Amino acid sequence: MDFEFSSEQEMLRKSFSNFLDKECGHDLVKEWYKNEKGYSPAVWKKMAGLGWMELICESLGNKEGTSFLDAVILFEELGRALLPSPLFTSAAVAGFILSQASDEGPGGKDIAEIMSGKKIYTAALMNERGELDHNRPGVSAVSDQNGGYRLSGTRLFVPYADSADFLLVCADLKNGGPTLFRVKTDSVGVTACPVETLYPERKCVVKLDHTFVDSSDIVGKAGNGGQYVDAVMGKITLLKCSEMLGGMSFILNTTVQYVKDRCQFGKPLGVLQTIQHYCADMATLYEGARMTNYLAASLIDDGLSAEKEVAMAKAWISDGYKKCTWISHQLHGAIGYTEEYPIHLYYRHAKENELMLGDARYHRWKLMERMGL
Amino acid sequence: MRFTFNAEQEAFRREVVAFLEKEIPALDIELDKYEMAGGSSREFSRKLAEKKWIGLTWPKEYGGSERGYVDKMILSEQLIRHRAPTGYHFAAERQIGPAIIKFGAQWQKDYFLPRFINAEDNITFCLLFSEPDAGSDLAAIKTTAIPEGDHYVINGQKVWSSGAHSSDYGWLLARTNPDPTVPGHIACSEFILDLKTPGITIRPILNIMGEHHFNEVFFDTVRIDKKYLVGRENEGFKQIVAQLDYERAGIERLMQNHLVYERLKSYLREGEFADEDPGLVYWIKDAFARLETELTIGRLLCYQTAWMIDHRKQISSQAALCKALCSQYEHRLNDVATRLLGASSLMMGEENPYAPWEGLVAQSYLHSPSYTLQGGAVEILKNIVAQRGLKLPRA
Numbered sequence A: 001m002d003f004e005f006s007s008e009q010e011m012l013r014k015s016f017s018n019f020l021d022k023e024c025g026h027d028l029v030k031e032w033y034k035n036e037k038g039y040s041p042a043v044w045k046k047m048a049g050l051g052w053m054e055l056i057c058e059s060l061g062n063k064e065g066t067s068f069l070d071a072v073i074l075f076e077e078l079g080r081a082l083l084p085s086p087l088f089t090s091a092a093v094a095g096f097i098l099s100q101a102s103d104e105g106p107g108g109k110d111i112a113e114i115m116s117g118k119k120i121y122t123a124a125l126m127n128e129r130g131e132l133d134h135n136r137p138g139v140s141a142v143s144d145q146n147g148g149y150r151l152s153g154t155r156l157f158v159p160y161a162d163s164a165d166f167l168l169v170c171a172d173l174k175n176g177g178p179t180l181f182r183v184k185t186d187s188v189g190v191t192a193c194p195v196e197t198l199y200p201e202r203k204c205v206v207k208l209d210h211t212f213v214d215s216s217d218i219v220g221k222a223g224n225g226g227q228y229v230d231a232v233m234g235k236i237t238l239l240k241c242s243e244m245l246g247g248m249s250f251i252l253n254t255t256v257q258y259v260k261d262r263c264q265f266g267k268p269l270g271v272l273q274t275i276q277h278y279c280a281d282m283a284t285l286y287e288g289a290r291m292t293n294y295l296a297a298s299l300i301d302d303g304l305s306a307e308k309e310v311a312m313a314k315a316w317i318s319d320g321y322k323k324c325t326w327i328s329h330q331l332h333g334a335i336g337y338t339e340e341y342p343i344h345l346y347y348r349h350a351k352e353n354e355l356m357l358g359d360a361r362y363h364r365w366k367l368m369e370r371m372g373l
Numbered sequence B: 001m002r003f004t005f006n007a008e009q010e011a012f013r014r015e016v017v018a019f020l021e022k023e024i025p026a027l028d029i030e031l032d033k034y035e036m037a038g039g040s041s042r043e044f045s046r047k048l049a050e051k052k053w054i055g056l057t058w059p060k061e062y063g064g065s066e067r068g069y070v071d072k073m074i075l076s077e078q079l080i081r082h083r084a085p086t087g088y089h090f091a092a093e094r095q096i097g098p099a100i101i102k103f104g105a106q107w108q109k110d111y112f113l114p115r116f117i118n119a120e121d122n123i124t125f126c127l128l129f130s131e132p133d134a135g136s137d138l139a140a141i142k143t144t145a146i147p148e149g150d151h152y153v154i155n156g157q158k159v160w161s162s163g164a165h166s167s168d169y170g171w172l173l174a175r176t177n178p179d180p181t182v183p184g185h186i187a188c189s190e191f192i193l194d195l196k197t198p199g200i201t202i203r204p205i206l207n208i209m210g211e212h213h214f215n216e217v218f219f220d221t222v223r224i225d226k227k228y229l230v231g232r233e234n235e236g237f238k239q240i241v242a243q244l245d246y247e248r249a250g251i252e253r254l255m256q257n258h259l260v261y262e263r264l265k266s267y268l269r270e271g272e273f274a275d276e277d278p279g280l281v282y283w284i285k286d287a288f289a290r291l292e293t294e295l296t297i298g299r300l301l302c303y304q305t306a307w308m309i310d311h312r313k314q315i316s317s318q319a320a321l322c323k324a325l326c327s328q329y330e331h332r333l334n335d336v337a338t339r340l341l342g343a344s345s346l347m348m349g350e351e352n353p354y355a356p357w358e359g360l361v362a363q364s365y366l367h368s369p370s371y372t373l374q375g376g377a378v379e380i381l382k383n384i385v386a387q388r389g390l391k392l393p394r395a
Ligand SMILES: Cc1cc2nc3c(=O)[nH]c(=O)nc-3n(C[C@H](O)[C@H](O)[C@H](O)COP(=O)(O)OP(=O)(O)OC[C@H]3O[C@@H](n4cnc5c(N)ncnc54)[C@H](O)[C@@H]3O)c2cc1C
Pocket: A273, B126, B127, B128, B129, B130, B134, B135, B136, B137, B159, B160, B161, B162, B163, B214, B370, B373, B374, B375, B376, B377, B378, B379, B380, B383
C-alpha cells in the first residue's frame, strides 16, 4: 500500500496546475462558456501541444510507461480549475470507446486524430429523457438502397456537438442490434443546437434526420456497440469522479480560507464551533471521496476489475461533492450568491455531474448488483 | 500511489488467515456470541505471542519485530474479522507497551515489555483517565499524586474505568502539581498503578444493559513507589495525546460489530425477504450499499493512518477524522439491521426462540450509543479535524 503519489506524479500534477493557473482563471472560464464554441481553441491547441489528449487515450495501459493514474491526476486538476473544453468527451469518452472497438475493426486512425487534438470527437449517447441508451438506442439505422445506412433520432446533452468534427452514435441497426457509428457533424441531416442547462458548459441537442453513413463508418463490429460502451463505462465514470474530486478540493480549500478571513462579531468565523464542524464535515466527505476514487483507480491501473469500487466512488462523490457545495454556499453568506464569486460554478458543476453517468442511488443499486445482493 | 496490498502484504494476510482458521476453533473457550471483538483468552494470546505477533511494530531490542503499522493493521483486521479473543493482551500491547517504550524508565522496559510480548501472567490493564468533572476536558482532572519522599500519595476518583474490576494494573493520569492555578496540561503525570495497592476501592457501574463493564475507582491515600511514574513529571498530558492518536487509529473502532455486517449480508444474499414489501427491499439495498461504501472508506482511512505512522507523519487530524467516521458507521449499521428485521429484532436473549440471530441485533443496538463517545466524542474529534487539520483558529 502507498497512500501518496510518487514524486513523478506530483511533478505531473504541478505541471497541470501551473498551466491551468496561468491559462484559465475563473473570469476566462466564464467568458468561454459564452463564446462561440464554448471553449478556447487557443488553449485547446496548447493542451494538444502538452500531449493531454494522448495522455488520456494512452492511460488505458496499452503502452509501456503509461498509467491510468496520470489521467486521474489530470482530471482532478481540470475539475479544480473547471476548464471548459471537449477534452473529456473527445479523449476520454470517444477515445476509450474507439480503443475498445478498434480491437474488432477500424478505429486506430480516428484515435490518432483525437490524440493529436486536430479532430474533436463527441459522444451522443443520451436520449430525449437524458438517459444513456446505448444498449437500446433510441436512434434508428436503416439500410439505404445504395448501400450504407440512414440514421434518425434525437440526442440530448451532447457536449460540444456544435464544434466537434465527429459524433459517436449508438443506433439500433435493424436486425443487427446496437451498433456504433461515426458520423461527420457536417453531414446532411445533422443539426446541433446549443441548449441552456444548469451548468453552462456547452451541450447540444443533436438531431439526426435520415443522415447518411457509409458501412465503413460502423465502429468495431455491428451489434456490439452497447458492449463497447459498457466495457469502458467504469473508466469513463472514474475520470468524471476525478474531475469532481478536484472540484471538491477547490470548494474545501476556498471555504476554509474564507472562514479564516471573514470576521463577524470581532472574530474570524472560523473560531466558531458550528463553522468548524461544517468544515470538518466537508473534510470527511473529501477524504471519503479520495479513498473511494483512488481505490478504484489503483485497481484499474493494475488491470483489475473495479466495477464495485467505481460504483462506490460515484455514489459517494455524487452526494459528497454536492453537500460540500451546499455547505460552501452557507458559509460564504451572500457574497457566495453573486455571479462574480466562483463557487456557484462548482455548485452547478456538482449538480450536473451528480446526475450524469448515474447518480448516487443508481450506483448504490449497481454496487449491490456487483456484490450479488 | 497504490491503495491495494502488495505481494508481501497479501502473503502476510493469508498467513494470518490460515493461522486464525486453525487456532480459533481449537481454543478451549466458546466465543461470546455478542462480544464480537472483546473476548479474552490467555491461551490464544500466548499462541499469538509464539508467532511473535504481539508487539509486531516494537523495536527488536524489546522483543518486537520492527514491522510497520500497515502490517499491524493487516493483522488487526483479520483478528477482528475472525472475532479472535485478544482482550487479554489488548491494552498492554496497544497502549501501555508503546508508552513504556517511548517514555518509560529502563526497569519498566525490562520488567513489563517481555511480559507483554510473551503474554505472561498479570498483564491486564485498565485506563484511569476520566473523572466525574473531566470527560472531554481531560485536563480538568483533580486526582492528585503528590511526591512524599520515595513515594507518591494518590487521592481522588476516576470513573468509567472499563474492566478495572478484572485488571491487574491501572494506567493512571493524575495531577502532580496540586496548584489549581496551573493549567492541567502542564500539571499531570502518568503512572502504572498496581490495583492491589491498599487504599483503592473499585465499585461497579452498570451500563444501559445492566452489565458490569465499567467502574468508579476511588483512591484514599494510596502510596506508590516513585518508580511507577512513567516519563517525566508534569508531562503526562503531552505523552497521552500521542497515545490517544494511536488508540483512535484502530480498526476495532470500525469493525466491533462486523458480525452484524456479515449476518446482514448473508440475509440479503439469501434473499429471504425478496418478495416482501418492494419499498423495504429497495430501501434496505440502498442502505446496505451506503454501509458498504462507508466500511470501505473507514477501512482505507485506518490503513492510511497506519501508513502515515510508518512514514512519520502527524496523524492527529487523520486519526480523529477516521475514528469519527468509523464510529458513526457502526451506529448506523446496527440501526439498519434492526430496520431490516423489523419488530422481531427487538427480541433479546440467546435462548429466546423468537429472537433472530440469537438476539444479536438488539444487543448491538444497545451498545451503539457508546461508540461515538469513548476514545473521544465525535464533536471533540471534529474540533481536532478543524483546528489541527484545517488549521482553523481556536476561540
Ligand atoms: C463504554 C465506555 C467506556 C469507557 N471506558 C473508559 C475507560 O476505560 N477509561 C476512561 O478513562 N474513560 C472511559 N470512558 C469515558 C470516555 O472517555 C468519556 O465518556 C469521554 O471522554 C466523554 O466524556 P464525558 O462522558 O464526560 O462527556 P462530556 O465531556 O460531558 O460530553 C458530553 C457531550 O458534550 C460534548 N462536548 C463536550 N465538550 C465539547 C466541546 N468542547 N465542543 C463540543 N462538544 C463538546 C461531547 O461531545 C458530548 O457529546 C468510557 C466511556 C464509555 C461510554
